[in-house]
Structures are given as structure tokens and as C-alpha cells.
Amino acid sequence: MKKVFLIMLMAPFLLLAACGTGNGETANSGSNDEKIKVATTIAQIGDIAQNIGGEHVEVTSLMGPGTDPHLYKAVQSDIKTLSNADIIFYNGLHLEGQMNEIFEKMRSEKPTYAVAENIPEEKLAADPTNPEIFDPHVWFDIKLWEYAVEEVKNGLVELDPDNKEDYEQNFKEYKQKLDDLQAYAKEKVNEIPKESRVLVTAHDAFHYFGEAYGFEVMGLQGLSTESEYGLNDVKRLVDTLVDRNIKAVFIESSVSERSINAVVEGAKERGHNVEIGGELYSDAMGPADTEEGTYIGMFRHNINTIVDSLK
Structure with a gap:
């Protein structure tokens, strides 16, 4: 009877404790001993979150190397990851078109940001086949991608204002790295004669890249591999x-x-030999723990591969 009485006495406190730790925002915001659980779709956004969040975040990206976000459908483990996250970042602009309903649901439960939709509309490129849809591959223009970086920073600051100073400093340092990458890319591209700056790929993912660096871009498929x-x-x-x-x-x-x-x-049947100039990272980055598994490393790989083949 004493044990039963003790259990009944403790029940309200146990329930209160459970409620306090079950809400990610309550448990993690301002806490020094728990990391904020960040869920992202593509790894490019995961890389932003890790660079801005630093020691305060634990980042999980749903889509790994070789994954096509246009066709990706969430599995049960993804739903669990999103449900357990304190904050969610995804690209938007219909990149993850199979997951729109999931994001709508999550938005009613926790902070959920479409980072590319923070970019001013006049800076976005419309789909030539459907003017109401914008090209989602914004990470190929570094200056546009900085809008996404700022959106991630703002989301983390709003969720966890106690660590605002760290997020602001990390943002400043990461933006400088992106500016350095932009300078490297422009200098490298100058090695290619202007008349040779024609980029032919499997699908039209490099429009923003072409606009930024003076390439004519041609894709066999449209903006989506669908x-x-x-x-x-x-x-x-x-x-x-x-x-x-x-x-x-x-x-x-x-x-x-x-x-x-x-x-x-x-082309070969027409007597014209065409080589495969190399493999580019378009909708996905390289494996984790490799240089190409970071946004900066992926971008450098693409620039170097294109220049080495076309110069």
C-alpha cells in the first residue's frame, strides 16, 4: 500500500517532467546540455545548419548521396526524424514535391522553413514550360544561396535566442567562406574561352550556375527529373x-x-565524338566525411570538373 501511495503521489511530477522534455523547443532552447535536433531534406541545407548551429545542433539530412529530391518519397523513418526534430529546414520551390503535405502538417507542429522561398521572387528563374513554377536549384548561385544561409540562421536564433551570438558569429564566418568560394569560381571560369562555355547535362539543374558564370546551359530533361x-x-x-x-x-x-x-x-552515329566530361553534383552532394560531402567542397568539385573539361 505504501508503494502504491508513493506512485500516486509522484505521478503528477513524472507527468510534468515528461511533458517538459517531450517538447523539443522547450527542452533544447537555451539548454546547455542538450543539442537542438535539426532535420533537413537535402544535404546542402544540412551543411548550412551544421555550419551555423555548430556545437548547439544535431543535424539529420533525409536525402543522402545520389538521392534525387524531385522523386523522393518519405519513408516511415523519415516521418519519425521529422516528428522528433525541434526545427525543420527544406528547400521549397517544389524541389521536394512528393513531401509537400508532410511539410504542411509539420508546420502546424513546429518551426518549419522553406529556405529557398526566402529569396526575392524577382531573383528567381521561372520554369520556361510553366511560368508559375520557379527553378528550385538555387544553390548553384552562391549569392542566392546566402539567402538560404540567412534563413537558417534566423530560424535557429528564433528557436534558441540564448545562443544568438554564436549563430551570428558562425553566420559571419561562413558567409566569408562563401564569398571566397565565389571569388575562386569566377577566377577559375576565366580559364575557359567564352565560346566554349556551354554546359550540357542530364537535366536542367544548372540555370543559376549559367547565369552566375556566363555559361549557356542545356539539359536533356526539364527542371525536374519527373x-x-x-x-x-x-x-x-x-x-x-x-x-x-x-x-x-x-x-x-x-x-x-x-x-x-x-x-x-x-552524336557518334553522326560522326561527332563527344566525351563524358565528368560527374557533377547537381541535386545531391557527395558522401559524408568527404570534401564533396560539404557544400563548398561540392561546388569546388563542379567548378574544377567543368573547367578541366572545357578549357
Whole structure:
């Protein structure tokens, strides 16, 4: 009877403790011994969160190397990760089109940010086939990506104001690294003659890159890999390669090589040899714990690969 009485006496306190630690924002905001659980979709955003959050965050990205976010559908473990997170960051602009309903639900439960939708609309590129949709691949223009970095910083500051000073300092240092990367990219691209700055890839993910660095960009598929390509699309690209004597095309780490190989074979049948200039990271970064597994490392890899093939 004494044990029963003690349990009944402690029940309200146990329940109160459980409620206090079950809410991520309450448990983690301002706490020195618990990290904020951050969930992101693509690893590019996860890299931002880690750089800005530093020692205060534990970051989980749902989409790893080689993953196509256009086609990605959340599995049960993803739902658990999102549910357990204190804050969620995703790209938006229909990049993760299969997950829109999930984000709507999460937004009613916890801070959920579409970081690319923080970019002023006039700076975004519209889909040529649908003017109401914007190109979501904003990370290929470093200056646009800085808007996403700022949105992550603002989200963390709002959730955890006690560590605002750290987040602001990390933001300042990371932005300087991005500015240095921008300077490197522009200098490197100058090694390619202007008439050779033609970038041919599997899908049209590099429009912002082309605008930033003076490339004409051609993709076999549209902005999303959900769009189908047909024989006419292959023929159109083959005609361009032959007529303009373009010697290299590029595959992407998150897109099957089959489509671009069809273009290479088509050009070969016309007596024009085209090489695979290398593999670019488009919708996904490289493996974790590698240089290409960071945003800066991925961007440098792409710049170096393109320049080495086209200069």
C-alpha cells in the first residue's frame, strides 16, 4: 500500500517532467546540455545548419548521396526524424514535391522553413514550360544561396535566442567562406574561352550556375527529373552538339547515365565524338566525411570538373 501511495503521489511530477522534455523547443532552447535536433531534406541545407548551429545542433539530412529530391518519397523513418526534430529546414520551390503535405502538417507542429522561398521572387528563374513554377536549384548561385544561409540562421536564433551570438558569429564566418568560394569560381571560369562555355547535362539543374558564370546551359530533361524525355529531345541535343562542335557533356551523381549516354551515342552515329566530361553534383552532394560531402567542397568539385573539361 505504501508503494502504491508513493506512485500516486509522484505521478503528477513524472507527468510534468515528461511533458517538459517531450517538447523539443522547450527542452533544447537555451539548454546547455542538450543539442537542438535539426532535420533537413537535402544535404546542402544540412551543411548550412551544421555550419551555423555548430556545437548547439544535431543535424539529420533525409536525402543522402545520389538521392534525387524531385522523386523522393518519405519513408516511415523519415516521418519519425521529422516528428522528433525541434526545427525543420527544406528547400521549397517544389524541389521536394512528393513531401509537400508532410511539410504542411509539420508546420502546424513546429518551426518549419522553406529556405529557398526566402529569396526575392524577382531573383528567381521561372520554369520556361510553366511560368508559375520557379527553378528550385538555387544553390548553384552562391549569392542566392546566402539567402538560404540567412534563413537558417534566423530560424535557429528564433528557436534558441540564448545562443544568438554564436549563430551570428558562425553566420559571419561562413558567409566569408562563401564569398571566397565565389571569388575562386569566377577566377577559375576565366580559364575557359567564352565560346566554349556551354554546359550540357542530364537535366536542367544548372540555370543559376549559367547565369552566375556566363555559361549557356542545356539539359536533356526539364527542371525536374519527373519530366520525361523522348527521341525528339535527344535529337535536338545531338543536333546542337554536332552543329556547334561541342566536345563534352556531363553526367550527374543523382541522375541515371542512361539519358546522357543516348545523346553521346546519337552524336557518334553522326560522326561527332563527344566525351563524358565528368560527374557533377547537381541535386545531391557527395558522401559524408568527404570534401564533396560539404557544400563548398561540392561546388569546388563542379567548378574544377567543368573547367578541366572545357578549357
